[in-house]
Amino acid sequence: MTLPVGELLNLSGKVAVVTGAAMGIGKAIAARLAEAGASVVIADINPEAAQKTAEELINDGYKAAHVQSDASKIEDAERTISQAVDVFGDVDILVNNAGIYPFTPAIDMTEAIWDKTIDINLKGTMFFCQAAARAMKDRGHGGKIINIASIDAFRPTGNVAHYDASKGGVVMLTKALAKEWASLGILVNAVAPGSIATPGTSASITGLSDEKKAALTRAFLEKIPLGRMGEPDDIAKIVLFLAGPAADYMVGAIIIADGGYLVN
Ligand SMILES: NC(=O)c1ccc[n+]([C@@H]2O[C@H](COP(=O)([O-])OP(=O)(O)OC[C@H]3O[C@@H](n4cnc5c(N)ncnc54)[C@H](O)[C@@H]3O)[C@@H](O)[C@H]2O)c1
Numbered sequence: 001m002t003l004p005v006g007e008l009l010n011l012s013g014k015v016a017v018v019t020g021a022a023m024g025i026g027k028a029i030a031a032r033l034a035e036a037g038a039s040v041v042i043a044d045i046n047p048e049a050a051q052k053t054a055e056e057l058i059n060d061g062y063k064a065a066h067v068q069s070d071a072s073k074i075e076d077a078e079r080t081i082s083q084a085v086d087v088f089g090d091v092d093i094l095v096n097n098a099g100i101y102p103f104t105p106a107i108d109m110t111e112a113i114w115d116k117t118i119d120i121n122l123k124g125t126m127f128f129c130q131a132a133a134r135a136m137k138d139r140g141h142g143g144k145i146i147n148i149a150s151i152d153a154f155r156p157t158g159n160v161a162h163y164d165a166s167k168g169g170v171v172m173l174t175k176a177l178a179k180e181w182a183s184l185g186i187l188v189n190a191v192a193p194g195s196i197a198t199p200g201t202s203a204s205i206t207g208l209s210d211e212k213k214a215a216l217t218r219a220f221l222e223k224i225p226l227g228r229m230g231e232p233d234d235i236a237k238i239v240l241f242l243a244g245p246a247a248d249y250m251v252g253a254i255i256i257a258d259g260g261y262l263v264n
Pocket of ligand 1: 019020021022023024025026043044045046049069070071072097098099100101120148149150151192193194195196197198199200201
């Protein structure tokens, strides 16, 4: 059956869980999914910020709830998905967005920085995927899982080897799970953002002088053919596409959205 164009992004009646959704890219994703009609669970390690984001969506007339949840903890993955089912009755969409990118030259790498980055970015993605897929399978339907990778999975930025390794892992994990779960109707895909202006990217350059910040921004922009950094909504719109019926034949795809950085 061919769906009318207006239905291709319709998520009415769907339940979505977005990790790291209190701010940045995750917040923009949650807002787009809610606007498309989904009930959205804002899962974030920061409970006050998660509550604020959920309240903003509710005040705008959308359906939202918040859960304090640490993406690096397997028990939090299981609890978050079961809370989504308790509150909204089901789970249809999972977006693994929570991630950290602490700058550390590899020569100074510590076990703690390595483990924390891998645990949140890669292990967390695996076990949130597993918890959501188990719930979808138990409930006898498929779903959509969208993982947020990075251009760093394809080309290292520098001084984030641990991050690059984690996002390279997210790309291959996406393909591996997509292959295993397509027969269950669980479609796993990823988005690889380029440089997006978020609270996280601002925080990563705090402490630098204004001059250094300006030089860093200039150097980055020179590498982006489109000539601008991305906005969180540049990524949210692609996640919305992957979450809806428009992407019903996409399995294991990695969509790059980087203003042309990787073709430069
Ligand atoms: N901003 C970029 O330029 C960029 C580029 C490529 C990929 N990404 C990826 O996009 C995602 C979001 O990045 P952002 O820039 O919006 O980040 P951000 O730092 O602005 O926001 C991250 C959110 O995740 C939450 N969070 C942090 N640790 C968590 C944990 N352990 N469990 C649950 N929530 C946690 C934070 O509280 C916050 O709400 C990350 O996976 C990041 O690697 C970002």
